[in-house]
Amino acid sequence: xxxxxxxxxxxxxxxxxxxxxxxxxxxxxxxxxxxxxxxxxxxxxxxxxxxxxxxxxxxxxxxxxxxxxxxxxxxxxxxxxxxxxxxxxxxxxxxxxxxxxxxxxxxxxxxxxxxxxxxxxxxxxxxxxxxxxxxxxxxxxxxxxxxxxxxxxxxxxxxxxxxxxxxxxxxxxxxxxxxxxxxxxxxxxxxxxxxxxxxxxxxxxxxxxxxxxxxxxxxxxxxxxxxxxxxxxxxxxxxxxxxxxxxxxxxxxxxxxxxxxxxxxxxxxxxxxxxxxxxxxxxxxxxxxxxxxxxxxxxxxxxxxxxxxxxxxx
Amino acid sequence: xxxxxxxxxxxxxxxxxxxxxxxxxxxxxxxxxxxxxxxxxxxxxxxxxxxxxxxxxxxxxxxxxxxxxxxxxxxxxxxxxxxxxxxxxxxxxxxxxxxxxxxxxxxxxxxxxxxxxxxxxxxxxxxxxxxxxxxxxxxxxxxxxxxxxxxxxxxxxxxxxxxxxxxxxxxxxxxxxxxxxxxxxxxxxxxxxxxxxxxxxxxxxxxxxxxxxxxxxxxxxxxxxxxxxxxxxxxxxxxxxxxxxxxxxxxxxxxxxxxxxxxxxxxxxxxxxxxxxxxx
Numbered sequence: 001x002x003x004x005x006x007x008x009x010x011x012x013x014x015x016x017x018x019x020x021x022x023x024x025x026x027x028x029x030x031x032x033x034x035x036x037x038x039x040x041x042x043x044x045x046x047x048x049x050x051x052x053x054x055x056x057x058x059x060x061x062x063x064x065x066x067x068x069x070x071x072x073x074x075x076x077x078x079x080x081x082x083x084x085x086x087x088x089x090x091x092x093x094x095x096x097x098x099x100x101x102x103x104x105x106x107x108x109x110x111x112x113x114x115x116x117x118x119x120x121x122x123x124x125x126x127x128x129x130x131x132x133x134x135x136x137x138x139x140x141x142x143x144x145x146x147x148x149x150x151x152x153x154x155x156x157x158x159x160x161x162x163x164x165x166x167x168x169x170x171x172x173x174x175x176x177x178x179x180x181x182x183x184x185x186x187x188x189x190x191x192x193x194x195x196x197x198x199x200x201x202x203x204x205x206x207x208x209x210x211x212x213x214x215x216x217x218x219x220x221x222x223x224x225x226x227x228x229x230x231x232x233x234x235x236x237x238x239x240x241x242x243x244x245x246x247x248x249x250x251x252x253x254x255x256x257x258x259x260x261x262x263x264x265x266x267x268x269x270x271x272x273x274x275x276x277x278x279x280x281x282x283x284x285x286x287x288x289x290x291x292x293x294x295x296x297x298x299x300x301x302x303x304x305x306x307x308x309x310x311x312x313x314x
Numbered sequence: 315x316x317x318x319x320x321x322x323x324x325x326x327x328x329x330x331x332x333x334x335x336x337x338x339x340x341x342x343x344x345x346x347x348x349x350x351x352x353x354x355x356x357x358x359x360x361x362x363x364x365x366x367x368x369x370x371x372x373x374x375x376x377x378x379x380x381x382x383x384x385x386x387x388x389x390x391x392x393x394x395x396x397x398x399x400x401x402x403x404x405x406x407x408x409x410x411x412x413x414x415x416x417x418x419x420x421x422x423x424x425x426x427x428x429x430x431x432x433x434x435x436x437x438x439x440x441x442x443x444x445x446x447x448x449x450x451x452x453x454x455x456x457x458x459x460x461x462x463x464x465x466x467x468x469x470x471x472x473x474x475x476x477x478x479x480x481x482x483x484x485x486x487x488x489x490x491x492x493x494x495x496x497x498x499x500x501x502x503x504x505x506x507x508x509x510x511x512x513x514x515x516x517x518x519x520x521x522x523x524x525x526x527x528x529x530x531x532x533x534x535x536x537x538x539x540x541x542x543x544x545x546x547x548x549x550x551x552x553x554x555x556x557x558x559x560x561x562x563x564x565x566x567x568x569x570x571x572x573x574x575x576x577x578x579x580x581x582x583x584x585x586x587x588x589x590x591x592x593x594x
Contacts, residue, residue, distance in 0.1 A: 028450065052446070052481070060439045060473035067443020070421070070429055072374060073450070075443070090433060091470075095440055099421050099430040 005144070006169040009202070010108045012144040013165050014042030016151035017076060021047050024155065028068055030077040032058045038078040038108040038165065058083045062091035062105070069101040074155060080114075081107030081123035081164060089129055096160050097133040104154050108165040111252035112280060112297055113202060115167070115290035122285035127229050128257025130162040137183060138229040140164040140259075142204035144172040146227055149181035157183060166202045168290045173205045186233040190215075192222035195312060196240035199250035200226045200259045206294070207250045209301035210308060219312050221248075232262045234270070241271040248276045248308055252299055255279040276311045278304065315362070320529045321592060326396065327357040328589040331558045332582065333392035333405050339578040341388075341409035344417070347568040348462060349389035351493040351526070351553035356393045358532045359458055368398035371425040377455050378428040378444050382437025382471075383462035383491065384418040385570070390427075391415050399426035435468030437461075438488060442478050445486040445546075456540070460489045464496030467505045472517065478546040479518025486546040487539040488519075491526065493555035495566050514548045526551025558585055 021027045021043065033056045035041040044051040054061035058079050065075040077084065084107040085092065096103045107126050114122045130138050137157060141147040147165070154161040186198070190211050199207035204225045211223045222244055224236055241247060247267060249260040260277030267273050280297060294300045298307055315323075330353045338344040356379075360366065364377040381390050388408065395402045400414070407413040414423055418432025428444070431437040441459035448455050461471060478486055490510065498504050507513070511521045520542045524531040532551070539547035555569070556562030559581040573581055 028447075050450070054477060055473075055480075057470075057473035057476070059435075059470045060442070060477055063436050063439020063470065063474065064443040064446065064477060066436075067380075067429070067440035067445075068447045069443070070440060071378075071444045071447030071451075073447050091436055091439070094430070094433040095436045 005172050007144045007172060008166055008169045009141055009144065009147040010039040010165040010167060012147035013106060013151055013163065014039030016148045017043040018046045019148070020152060020155050021050065024074070026072065026074045027155065028052065028073045028075045030054055030061050030065055030075055032056055032061045032079040032083065034079055034108070038106065040078045058088040059091045062088045063095050065103045066095040066099070066101050069103045074102055074104070076104040076106055078106040078108060080121060081110035081126040082121055085126040085129045085162065086123060093133050097136055100135050100159055102158050102160070104161045104163065106163045106165055109167045110164045111166065111202060112285040112293045113166060113168040113252060113290040115293060116287050118287035119284040124254045124280045124285065125257060126164060127253050127259065131230050131257060131262065135159060136230060137161040139183070139227060140201040140229055141227055142201055142225055143170060143174050145174040145176045145179050146181060149179065150227060153181055153183050164201060168202065170202055171205050173208060181227070184228045184231045184233055186236040187225040187227065188222065188236070189225050190221065190223040192220040193244055194220045195246040195248060196222040196224060196244045197248045197250060197308065198224045198226050198237070198240070198259065198263055200229060201252055203250050203252050203299050206299060206301045207304055210304035213301070213305050214308060217309070219309065221308065226259060229259055229262060232266065234266050237263055237266045238270045241267045241273045246274050248278060248311060250304060251279045253279050254282055256282055278307050315530060315533050323357055323361060323529045325589060325592045326361050327354045328558070328585060328592060329396055330357050330389055330392040332585045332589070333395060333402060334388045335559065335573065335578065335581045335585065337388040337391060337405040337408040338572045340406050342572050343409060344388050344572055345385040345570045346388065346572070347495065347555040347562060347565070348383060348386040348491065348493060350557045350559060350562065351555045352386050352460060352491045353389045353557065354527045354529065355460065355489055355491065355532055355551060356389055358529055358536070360393050360397050362533065363536055364458070365455065368426065371399060375453055375455055378457045380429045380437040380441040380444070380457070380459040381419055381431055382441070382459050383434065383465050384432035384437065387419045390419065394426040434462070434465045435470035438471055438474040441486060442474050442483060445478070445483040446481060448485050449483070455485070457486050458489065459486065460491055463490055463492040463494065463501050463507060463510070464504070466490065466507055466510060475514065475517040475519065482544045483546045484543050487536065488546065488548045490548060490550045491553055492550050493553045495555045495564070495569065497569050499566055511550055518545055520545055520547040521550065522547065523550045523552070526553035527557060558588065560584060
């Protein structure tokens, strides 16, 4: 495992934009008065002439991004996940999704790990909203290195992409020397035959710690990092269903509409097995420190270890 | 513009109206009122003003037109067909299953359509993005957008207006097709846009108010917009909803319904009469 340096994926995203902009002069970055929070300010400082603050007007920002893309630019439009996918949902659907324009939408401060700002800003439905838009690619990177690679892949893909960014600084567990990212291809982090845990985003590393702890207690779980929610990697899911017979999904998102249901749809149609969805159980979040909230919602390593063990011992 | 040029534009606009009615009639649905009110402006843009090539509809250097009031696409389809982007045969199957011409503009499948639109308030934002892209890439194309007056009730219009003036998008010209009517009644009764000109002015626009059926006024306004630097221009065009078809003019009920066979015949006869008079 690589040196564990804590960094929020929003920051990795800002760094990745700068890296890409060095080589590609068609990258334009838009924000809606949250550059300091989404970390597009890193890009703004490096490339001020290619950064446009649209003010607190997310619907217009998405429309402007659509127009930029229609004229050949590659816009990255960033805001909090709540506003980029919630407030501006219909602009994303009609101005970006329907014409399949080459717009990249970055939703920061996703999930309950927003922390103290509370439920209004803790978006646990962005993946569900974006999944319903035909042709939308959805990426949910799990750490710094994955975010760097995912941002690059999003740029290289010609079409609309939603990228989920986290606020909380987290461990970088991927090994940059041996890491490769491909849209739509899940990554097996741990092998195992008893059950498959499929996790996405910020909670992947928590799931990794839980799975490793459970190995010592006799539960031999496979762990898949599903960084792409759409198109979801059907092959790796079907293989896991056939080989391990049970699946547990882990996401920092409502269990309705996110990774769990995407996985369950694949198994239901191809290889029905029990699928246990771990996530935010159709409730709103609330204020509190991010790490404390993850623990309260059972989405930290200890909570996941218990939930997985309980499911296996049922 | 000399008189013969204006006469030609009038004839073309009359043909645009004929094909507009043809399209809506064949679709058995659609929006004739606002299409007919916008027909003269679209005719002017495509037959006099815009640098577009029907043989090369995706030319990156072309001028762009975004019909933010996308439901009025029957007039745009008629204009594009007469300009040569596609056959008028397409208009006869407008809104049919498998047809190229959708109920609202679809840029992916229709040559000449620069932006998919139809959900009100969104087109003007895309037009801002295109204008910004032109500035950033050093291209000298111009972007035209058309809003409905009722559409100006959408908050996004004003978000876009702020963006356009803040970024000094002087390559953007926005028309408001001010025909005074929307689905639920007159714009004044439904929501009221009191002093729309002052609203745009306070948002940083150059504001020009014209008769939207007078080609000389349309032309002068577009020329003035082109010579306006460091700010976008809005041309508030006072128009008659249903213009050219007597029983549709200024009637709220003709916002979104197709004529029956009898009404279609009357409308076509009227428009053909007008064309004959222009040709005489």
